[in-house]
Amino acid sequence: MTGPVEPLAPAAARARGVSHRAALSLLASLFFMWGFITVINNTLLPHLRSVFDLTYTQATLIESVWFIAYFVASLPSARLIERVGYQRALVIGLAVMALGALGMIPAARLPSYTVTLVSLFVIASGITLLQVAANPYVAVIGSPETASSRLNLVQAFNSFGTTLAPLFGGYLILGRSASGTAAADAVLSPAERLADAQSVQLPYLIVAAVLVLLAIVIARFRLPALGQATRRASREERARHSLWSHRNLVLGIPAIFIYLIAEIGVSNLFINFVSQPHIGDLTHAQASHYLFLLWGGMMVGRFAGSVLMRTIAAEKVLALFAVGAFVAMVATVLASGKLAMWSLIAVGLFHSIMFPTIFTLGIRGLGPLTEEGAGLLVMAIAGGALVVVQGWLADRYGLQMSFLLTAACELYVLFYALWGARPSTGAA
Incomplete structure (x- = not known):
């Protein structure tokens, strides 16, 4: 590039x-x-x-x-x-x-x-x-x-x-x-x-x-x-390549989109969830201090993930964190009281590396198409808009059960880490 x-x-x-x-x-x-x-x-x-x-x-x-x-x-x-x-x-x-x-x-x-x-x-x-x-x-x-x-x-x-x-x-x-x-x-x-x-x-x-x-x-x-040196590759050079021949990008775009549904759903419904009498029994003001821990976990997780990726392949670390996030969300849905509250807080730690790691894996090997691929991944951030689907699920089936949608999102991230992030053989 x-x-x-x-x-x-x-x-x-x-x-x-x-x-x-x-x-x-x-x-x-x-x-x-x-x-x-x-x-x-x-x-x-x-x-x-x-x-x-x-x-x-x-x-x-x-x-x-x-x-x-x-x-x-x-x-x-x-x-x-x-x-x-x-x-x-x-x-x-x-x-x-x-x-x-x-x-x-x-x-x-x-x-x-x-x-x-x-x-x-x-x-x-x-x-x-x-x-x-x-x-x-x-x-x-x-x-x-x-x-x-x-x-x-x-x-x-x-x-x-x-x-x-x-x-x-x-x-x-x-x-x-x-x-x-x-x-x-x-x-x-x-x-x-x-x-x-x-x-x-x-x-x-x-x-x-x-x-x-x-x-x-x-x-x-x-x-x-x-x-x-920072200018875009020429149009003629880019024309010789195809974005859609890169599996890691094609499957990475929905991975970003789906991950954002999970992240935004957790963070935006967090205060309402932990405030409930059968979960944390907190006021909204008190619950905001626990939200601090959710986002603090994401900050800590990014530092920890960057250290792990020095010796372990990024897709393996992503798979490990996706499994952890899935387990945390299942516990949030099935448990009650402090266990449900702390399992939801823990998912912040597991979400920490997902966006930057999916983004990096998605543009891997794109060469002169890196800028176009990166632009598509940025647009996929719009997946956060579908948090309204979880709001609808919460109204219809209850707030706690709506986090099953988040658990399903973690499974797609796991699929991407294990298979979707592999560059296509012979991709140009």
Whole structure:
């Protein structure tokens, strides 16, 4: 995908290295912010379910709208980057996110379920632009040999953001609302619903201010330019290859799609599940602290998985984690009390490596088609939108039984690890 890079003089190489490190530090803040904002939804959903008296289907539709943005905005984002460049695209993405965050303020004051959906869609569209711009940029600034190391580093900051977000949302949203501090499924008065709706204004005002500040910093920062070596392979060269001859990509796209159903279903229904009297018997505010452990497990698992993959093939580690996730989900469905709660928390550890490992295995061996393959895998993140299916199952068969869908998703990941991730023989 990249050509040879001309050697740099020692002084120039040192200057380039310092520039790259500074750029990576700044870009790590982007990964942190979009992880942080995405997981605020996990505390927002049970809050909005109480405010608007939503069914599980309506509540999970909020998250579906969020992930539909990945499908809708991915290709327009790529075209925008081609037109304005990576740095301006990052600034625009942050500005769009800030606009959506500010939209949550009138949504809370009205309050309006529809305006809430629109505002969250706008935020997610901005995050999609950041995803499409920042991931390849991090991969190409610096030595190709250390690209994986750089991506893992910034992804760790993403996990750090997802780990802290439940504490932020639990304190400023659930901890300051009647629905968050009351017993599970408590009935609120109209006055309490209005007060609860308006409690999200301060958190999203803070988020918008941070995003605007970050956009100003990036606009004024001199990011390293991408040279000739980072340009796409020629159209003629790509035409000699076929994406669909690569089994690891063809089966990896649904693997990403299906995995996102599992991850988003667990995280977004977590607070409602562990708050139930026969599971954890917690308030929503208390449950948000356990959500912190779910996402913290994902951060720990990524570090552990990266160590294991130094000596064990990635697909074998993925298979091991898929088995662990399946066992944890079966225990969640069949058990009760603290065992069911802790088994659901444990699945965060097993989910940790799934997205980056499936992504890496999916683009393995694509050569000049790597960019196109990676784009299809990013679009597959839209699988998170189908969390609404689990919401429907929860309404029809009960919240605990709905996690059988998650268990089924883990089985497809296991299939992909054992067979689907193998590159096709003779693929070109």
